[in-house]
Amino acid sequence: xxxxxxxxxxxxxxxxxxxxxxxxxxxxxxxxxxxxxxxxxxxxxxxxxxxxxxxxxxxxxxxxxxxxxxxxxxxxxxxxxxxxxxxxxxxxxxxxxxxxxxxxxxxxxxxxxxxxxxxxxxxxxxxxxxxxxxxxxxxxxxxxxxxxxxxxxxxxxxxxxxxxxxxxxxxxxxxxxxxxxxxxxxxxxxxxxxxxxxxxxxxxxxxxxxxxxxxxxxxxxxxxxxxxxxxxxxxxxxxxxxxxxxxxxxxxxxxxxxxxxxxxxxxxxxxxxxxxxxxxxxxxxxxxxxxxxxxxxxxxxxxxxxxxxxxxxxxxxxxxxxxxxxxxxxxxxxxxxxxxxxxxxxxxxxxxxxxxxxxxxxxxxxxxxxxxxxxxxxxxxxxxxxxxxxxxxxxxxxxxxxxxxxxxxxxxxxxxxxxxxxxxxxxxxxxxxxxxxxxxxxxxxxxxxxxxxxxxxxxxxxxxxxxxxxxxxxxxxxxxxxxxxxxxxxxxxxxxxxxxxxxxxxxxxxxxxxxxxxxxxxxxxxxxxxxxxxxxxxxxxxxxxxxxxxxxxxxxxxxxxxxxxxxxxxxxxxxxxxxxxxxxxxxxxxxxxxxxxxxxxxxxxxxxxxxxxxxxxxxxxxxxxxxxxxxxxxxxxxxxxxxxxxxxxxx
Amino acid sequence: xxxxxxxxxxxxxxxxxxxxxxxxxxxxxxxxxxxxxxxxxxxxxxxxxxxxxxxxxxxxxxxxxxxxxxxxxxxxxxxxxxxxxxxxxxxxxxxxxxxxxxxxxxxxxxxxxxxxxxxxxxxxxxxxxxxxxxxxxxxxxxxxxxxxxxxxxxxxxxxxxxxxxxxxxxxxxxxxxxxxxxxxxxxxxxxxxxxxxxxxxxxxxxxxxxxxxxxxxxxxxxxxxxxxxxxxxxxxxxxxxxxxxxxxxxxxxxxxxxxxxxxxxxxxxxxxxxxxxxxxxxxxxxxxxxxxxxxxxxxxxxxxx
Numbered sequence: 001x002x003x004x005x006x007x008x009x010x011x012x013x014x015x016x017x018x019x020x021x022x023x024x025x026x027x028x029x030x031x032x033x034x035x036x037x038x039x040x041x042x043x044x045x046x047x048x049x050x051x052x053x054x055x056x057x058x059x060x061x062x063x064x065x066x067x068x069x070x071x072x073x074x075x076x077x078x079x080x081x082x083x084x085x086x087x088x089x090x091x092x093x094x095x096x097x098x099x100x101x102x103x104x105x106x107x108x109x110x111x112x113x114x115x116x117x118x119x120x121x122x123x124x125x126x127x128x129x130x131x132x133x134x135x136x137x138x139x140x141x142x143x144x145x146x147x148x149x150x151x152x153x154x155x156x157x158x159x160x161x162x163x164x165x166x167x168x169x170x171x172x173x174x175x176x177x178x179x180x181x182x183x184x185x186x187x188x189x190x191x192x193x194x195x196x197x198x199x200x201x202x203x204x205x206x207x208x209x210x211x212x213x214x215x216x217x218x219x220x221x222x223x224x225x226x227x228x229x230x231x232x233x234x235x236x237x238x239x240x241x242x243x244x245x246x247x248x249x250x251x252x253x254x255x256x257x258x259x260x261x262x263x264x265x266x267x268x269x270x271x272x273x274x275x276x277x278x279x280x281x282x283x284x285x286x287x288x289x290x291x292x293x294x295x296x297x298x299x300x301x302x303x304x305x306x307x308x309x310x311x312x313x314x315x316x317x318x319x320x321x322x323x324x325x326x327x328x329x330x331x332x333x334x335x336x337x338x339x340x341x342x343x344x345x346x347x348x349x350x351x352x353x354x355x356x357x358x359x360x361x362x363x364x365x366x367x368x369x370x371x372x373x374x375x376x377x378x379x380x381x382x383x384x385x386x387x388x389x390x391x392x393x394x395x396x397x398x399x400x401x402x403x404x405x406x407x408x409x410x411x412x413x414x415x416x417x418x419x420x421x422x423x424x425x426x427x428x429x430x431x432x433x434x435x436x437x438x439x440x441x442x443x444x445x446x447x448x449x450x451x452x453x454x455x456x457x458x459x460x461x462x463x464x465x466x467x468x469x470x471x472x473x474x475x476x477x478x479x480x481x482x483x484x485x486x487x488x489x490x491x492x493x494x495x496x497x498x499x500x501x502x503x504x505x506x507x508x509x510x511x512x513x514x515x516x517x518x519x520x521x522x523x524x525x526x527x528x529x530x531x532x533x534x535x536x537x538x539x540x541x542x543x544x545x546x547x548x549x550x551x552x553x554x555x556x557x558x559x560x561x562x563x564x565x566x567x568x569x570x571x572x573x574x575x576x577x578x579x580x581x582x583x584x585x586x587x588x589x590x591x592x593x594x595x596x597x598x599x600x601x602x603x604x605x606x607x608x609x610x611x612x613x614x615x616x617x618x619x620x621x622x623x624x625x626x627x628x629x630x631x632x633x634x635x636x637x638x639x640x641x642x643x644x645x646x647x648x649x650x651x
Numbered sequence: 652x653x654x655x656x657x658x659x660x661x662x663x664x665x666x667x668x669x670x671x672x673x674x675x676x677x678x679x680x681x682x683x684x685x686x687x688x689x690x691x692x693x694x695x696x697x698x699x700x701x702x703x704x705x706x707x708x709x710x711x712x713x714x715x716x717x718x719x720x721x722x723x724x725x726x727x728x729x730x731x732x733x734x735x736x737x738x739x740x741x742x743x744x745x746x747x748x749x750x751x752x753x754x755x756x757x758x759x760x761x762x763x764x765x766x767x768x769x770x771x772x773x774x775x776x777x778x779x780x781x782x783x784x785x786x787x788x789x790x791x792x793x794x795x796x797x798x799x800x801x802x803x804x805x806x807x808x809x810x811x812x813x814x815x816x817x818x819x820x821x822x823x824x825x826x827x828x829x830x831x832x833x834x835x836x837x838x839x840x841x842x843x844x845x846x847x848x849x850x851x852x853x854x855x856x857x858x859x860x861x862x863x864x865x866x867x868x869x870x871x872x873x874x875x876x877x878x879x880x881x882x883x884x885x886x887x888x889x890x891x892x893x894x895x896x897x898x899x900x901x902x903x904x905x906x907x908x909x910x911x912x913x914x915x916x917x918x919x920x921x922x923x924x925x926x927x928x929x930x931x932x933x934x935x936x937x938x939x940x941x942x943x944x945x946x947x948x949x950x951x952x953x954x955x956x
Contacts, residue, residue, distance in 0.1 A: 369767070372709040383711070383761075392754040393747060405746050409797050418952060422794050429790035432750070433783030436757050440779060444764025444772075450707050515741040519725075522739075523751070527721045530872075534717055537868040541701035548705040548766045549863050551853045562764070562772020571780050574934065 001058045001074055003046040004128070007086070008121050010039030015117020022110035025103045032113045033093050033465075036120075040090040043124065047082035050074055051490055059130065068191070070137070073130035076494045077260075080336065081127040081253045083490075084343035088245045089120045091469040095351050096238040098463025099358065112152050112236070118145040119242065126250055132181045132191045135254075139177065143170035143218075146247055149239040150231050162227075162234035169217055169227040177214030180258075183207040197263040204264045211258045212272070219251025221310065222280040223606030225303045229291070232299040233363065237354020240295060244302045245347035249339050252309055256336075259317060260498070270318030273310050274420050278427045281307025285434040286575045289441065289568040290602035294353040294363040297442060298346065301389065304431060305342045309335045311424050312404040315411055318420065320500050327421070329504040330407030332495045337487065338400035341480060345388040345397065348473035352382035355462035355470075356446065361455045365442060366563045370451040374459050377467045379447045381474040386439035388477040391432050394520030396480035399488070401428060402516060434571065441567045450558040482520040488513045565600055572602065580605055653900065657735035661727055661886070664908070665878035666690035668885070668915045675919025690878065697871035705864050707767040715762025716865060720872040722755035723879035729805040730886050733904035734896070740806035745793055748805060749786070752839075755876065756782055763861035770853045774860035777930070781845065781857070784937040785838045788831055791944040795828060798951040809890045817892050827947040829891060831940035833917070836884040838937055840877065843922040845933050855927075885914045 014035030021028045050058065054076065061071035093116065100109045119142060126138035147170065151163035184207050185191065187199045199207070217224035228248075232240045259269065284303030291297050312335025319328025355378045356371060357363045372379035388395035405428060411421030451457035461467070480487055492506050550556045572581055584599040670687040677684025686692075704712070728739045729748050760779055763771040793803075800815050802808050808815045817825045838845045841858035853860045862873050889910045897903040928936055 370707075372711065372765075379709075387754070387757060390753070390757060391750070392757055393750050398750060402743065402746055402750075406743055406803070409794075409803055412794060412797055413801070422791075422948060425790050425794055426787050429786040430783060432753065433779070433786040436753055436760075437779035437783060440757060440760045440764065440775065444761050444775065448709065448711060448761060448765040449767035512741070512743055515743070516747065519739075519744075519747050519751075523721065523725060526725060527717065530717050530721050534868060534872070537698060538702070541867070543701055544703040545706050546703050548707050548768045550768060551770055551863075556767075558767065560769045561767050562769055562776065567772060567776045570776065571783070574780070 001060055003042060004074060005060070007039045007043030007046060008124055010042060011036055011117050011120050014039060015114045018110035018113040022106045025106045028106070028110060029097050029100065033097050036093045036117065037090040040086040043082060044086040047079040047086060050079040051076060051493055061130070068133050069131065070134050071130035072125065072128040072134065074128055076497055077256065078127040080490060080494045081249065081339070082124060084246050084249065084340055085120060085123050085127070088343055088347045089242060091472060092238040092242045092347065095241070095354070095466050095469040096236070097465040099236065099238055099354060099466060108152065112149060115145045115148045116239070116242070119149065119247070123247060123250055127253060131193055132184065136178060136181065140174060142247065142250065143174065146243055150235040152236050152239065153234070159234040162230040166227045166231040169224070173214040173217035173224070175214070176210050176217070180207045180210035180214065183210060193261055196261040199262070201265060204262045205266070205268065208258060208262055208264065208269060209272070212255060215251040215254035215258075216276065217251075219248050219255070219306050220303045221276050221306060222283050222303055223609065225280070225284070226604060226607045226610065228299040228302060229296045229604070233293055233295040237350055237357065240354070241347035241350035244299065244350055245343040248302060248306065249343060252306065252313070252339055256313060265321065267318060267321040270314050270316070270321055271420060273317055274314030274424060277307045277310030277314050278423060279307070280304065280310060281427055281431045282434070283578055285431055285438055286572065286579055287602070287604065288438045289434065290572045290579055290581060292365050292564040294356060294365055294442065294446060295350070297365075297438070298349050298353060301435070301438065302346060304435065305338065305346065305389070308401065308404065308428070308431065309338045309342070311335070311428065312338060312400070312407070315404065315407045315421065315424060318411065319407065320498065323500070324411060324413070325500050325503045326410040327407045328498065328500050329495055330403050330410065332498065333488070333491045333509065334400050334403030334407055336494055337403060337491045340487065341388070341396040341400050344473055344476050344480070345385045348381060348385040348470055348477065349389065351466065351470050351473070352378050352385060355466050356459070359459040359462055365446040366565060367453045368446040368451070368456045369449045369558065369561065370456065371459055372447045375461050377461060378470065381470040382447060383443055384474040384477050386443045388481065390436040390439050392436070393516070394478075394481045394523050396477045396484070399481060399484040399513070399516060401432070404428065406512065437568070437571060441564050445562070445564045445567065449561050452558050452561065482524070483517055484513050485510065485517060578605060580608070653735045654738045657732040657904070658727060658738050661730075661732045661882060662724065662879070665882045666694060666875070668882065668912065669878060671912055671915040672919040672922065675916050676923050679923035690874070694871045694874055697874070698868050700867040702867035702869055705766050708765045708864070712762045712765040712864070713869065715758045716869040716872040716876070718758035719755035720876040722751040723876040723883070726751050726883050727879055730883060731806050731809055731890065732886060733907040734900060736810070737806040740804050742803050744804045746803070749789055752880070759861060766864045768864065770860050771863060773854070774857050777857045778861060781838055781933055781937060784934055784941070785835050788835050788937065788941045788944055791941065791948055792828055792832060795824070795944060795948050795951055798948070815891060818894055824947050824950050825891060827943045829888060831943040832884070832888055834936065834940035836881070836888070837918070837921065839884060840881045842918055844925045844928045845936065847927045885911045888914055
């Protein structure tokens with residue numbers, strides 16, 4: 001516990017120091033990177049050593065404002081969620097060393113480092129929070145610090161708009177969360193976590209649904225996800241990497257934490273989470289196919305992956321409710337491992353996206369192309385991330401999806417809950433196929449083929465600090481994919497905290513995972529041998545170079561290439577009721593056609609629905625109350641006095 | 652040992668069976684047709700050649716054929732060929748197996764996109780679209796098999812006390828599965844009515860157009876991978892319909908490969924008597940297969956209880 005607190009202090013120091021040293025730009029950045037790295041490795045050590053040798057009662061608390069208590073507790077789940085925080089955050093900071101390259105913006109950069117450190121620390125505090133007050137405090141600091149990080153480029157109108165949207169969603173989400181706390185407090189009469197499970201069952205459901213709305217909007221559960229595709233493109237890439245890779249997982253953390261604290265009995269909890277997971281998973285990836293801005297696409301893909309995580313957790317909850325221990329253990333284990341895996345490959349992909357935007361000057365994939373040749377390190381690491389996120393072996397995404405599949409199959413055995421596990425399996429299969437389509441689109445259009453614009457052609461490889469971060473993350477994808485055993489061990493340690501999962505012996509997990517590992521090694525081995533044989537077949541053979549076969553057409557241009565839009569068109573069309581795509585085509589009028597235009601724009605159904613059903617009525621009501629705001633200061637003071645008097649009388 | 656021999660035979664025999672399809676099609680067209688061993692000649696010819704690479708391509712283009720070959724060859728490791736137990740078998744291997752095919756497809760698709768050709772992009776877009784739909788059918792079939800047999804491994808489906816066979820208690824239900832599995836076979840292996848491997852217009856192709864720029868040994872690897880994949884699906888159906896369990900492994904193998912040959916003949920007949928579907932009808936074709944297995948999956952609630 002002491003090591004852990006020490007690491008937080010170090011990270012905070014790393015964030016405060018730049019505020020004083022910003023005049024020396026490079027020194028400031030280097031100092032911040034090194035101190036953050038030291039703090040994070042200490043924290044990582046603390047979390048891992050706790051997982052290997054758990055300590056009983058790792059609790060610490062101190063009074064705050066006379067009435068309250070700040071309480072922290074380290075347990076297996078907190079330690080597990082600390083791993084991505086302490087692993088991704090230093091890499092994102094290292095990445096920003098070359099990403100934040102405008103010396104003129106030195107002051108702004110220093111402030112951004114400060115808020116990053118605050119964000120890292122608040123996330124860590126959140127995982128270890130041991131009462132509702134600490135949880136709420138850490139949650140708010142996390143939301144606010146990330147808001148300041150998003151509006152880094154505040155002079156840009158779009159960025160400000162995205163920032164406000166995020167702010168509103170964060171605060172509305174917090175509102176739901178606090179409402180859940182209020183429900184719990186009204187039942188238990190204390191802010192402590194200890195007596196929550198003693199609540200009556202119907203109140204548990206209300207508290208859980210409210211908390212799920214609040215936590216889910218942070219996690220990006222469809223249809224509460226709409227801040228994600230706006231905030232991520234607006235934020236600097238290292239910030240997007242941390243927000244998408246780590247911060248949105250705090251919503252997932254909250255869901256698991258409250259589920260475990262409530263310890264509810266009904267099947268309804270699992271059913272809610274499973275349905276939410278299916279909707280997020282499928283629609284998230286469909287929207288990812290529909291959009292063609294690299295960071296927007298990745299934001300939607302986060303919605304998809306949150307869906308996959310929820311599928312795992314939902315299976316776990318359903319397993320607990322129906323007494324199906326295999327489904328419970330594998331569901332939770334798969335969901336948790338996917339949290340870890342997603343934090344790795346999503347940060348990797350956001351960093352790759354960042355270096356593309358940095359060097360090619362645009363994130364619109366239809367204006368890119370051919371970057372694999374000019375940015376080989378970014379391209380190759382991005383490819384690894386893309387294969388991993390599609391859940392394909394031998395990379396890490398496959399391992400967690402495999403565990404979820406396995407849990408779902410074992411859910412089929414119970415007659416009553418047959419339909420949901422079956423739909424889960426089909427959803428996972430469809431999500432897998434769509435994710436592969438989406439990331440072949442992204443890699444194929446942005447990194448392969450010929451550059452579509454001048455800027456894309458002139459792009460060059462990014463700075464060494466950025467490359468190191470990406471290579472480390474790409475290697476992690478491979479290591480977790482090929483040797484998942486220690487990682488599954490850690491996940492199993494967290495899951496075995498559940499009473500029901502304790503009946504599943506760890507050997508079942510280990511045998512399975514060893515087999516996956518065997519297949520991965522075998523695959524890499526056979527691939528290596530085949531590559532050698534192929535080399536042998538080609539030795540001494542004539543190898544020619546020529547233009548791509550254009551089916552007889554001799555004047556190809558780069559504009560003829562398939563774009564992301566055309567690639568995804570038919571799949572997006574298939575899901576038409578759920579995704580709105582607006583096409584404007586000028587048509588061909590004359591015998592010798594002149595210039596024609598074709599425009600297509602995908603708009604988010606959830607966004608327009610929330611606009612219609614929530615924002616407009618709220619505006620209507622507020623419009624009617626306009627007369628309260630008249631600008632007369634003495635009347636404002638009268639309001640305050642009146643309010644106090646009423647409150648005093650009401651008591 | 653027996654398993655490895657069976658696996659070797661399957662790999663070696665894979666290029667033979669597509670010859671059957673060509674023979675059947677020639678018969679329907681009233682022609683003599685190419686020799687039965689034509690695919691061996693093609694592969695050997697390609698192995699002897701060099702390659703031409705497009706200047707637009709990167710290392711991804713060269714990796715595509717190798718990955719798709721390796722994944723298809725690995726998928727056959729899990730299949731109980733001719734009654735021999737699979738080379739590799741563990742609980743959950745079916746999921747690994749279909750994801751390996753997914754990996755092969757991923758690399759085939761990005762290799763196609765690497766050429767900067769509009770035609771290959773078109774083929775790639777169609778491939779991922781149709782494959783996604785077919786995935787739903789495939790995993791529904793696994794759901795049914797798990798319900799019937801409690802196994803999650805390809806070998807265990809067809810072994811043990813309660814094997815999945817059309818001659819067993821759930822036979823009527825498995826007929827639906829076989830029909831949709833055959834439809835998936837046609838889809839996944841780019842056969843008529845989904846795709847036409849013999850067409851001449853690039854605009855109408857799916858799989859063939861994606862490999863337009865590959866040549867020489869790379870093309871041979873792609874072809875071999877495609878033969879293995881077709882063999883995999885044919886063996887899958889064969890395992891379900893095989894009526895008898897001979898004690899002699901030779902007789903058993905003979906029967907197994909005989910039935911498998913008949914499935915290839917069925918593919919040939921389908922190709923001869925149907926025209927390919929319009930592109931916008933293909934999703935309906937695949938979703939029909941999904942509807943069939945979904946229906947069968949719901950039926951399992953009765954059959955099992």
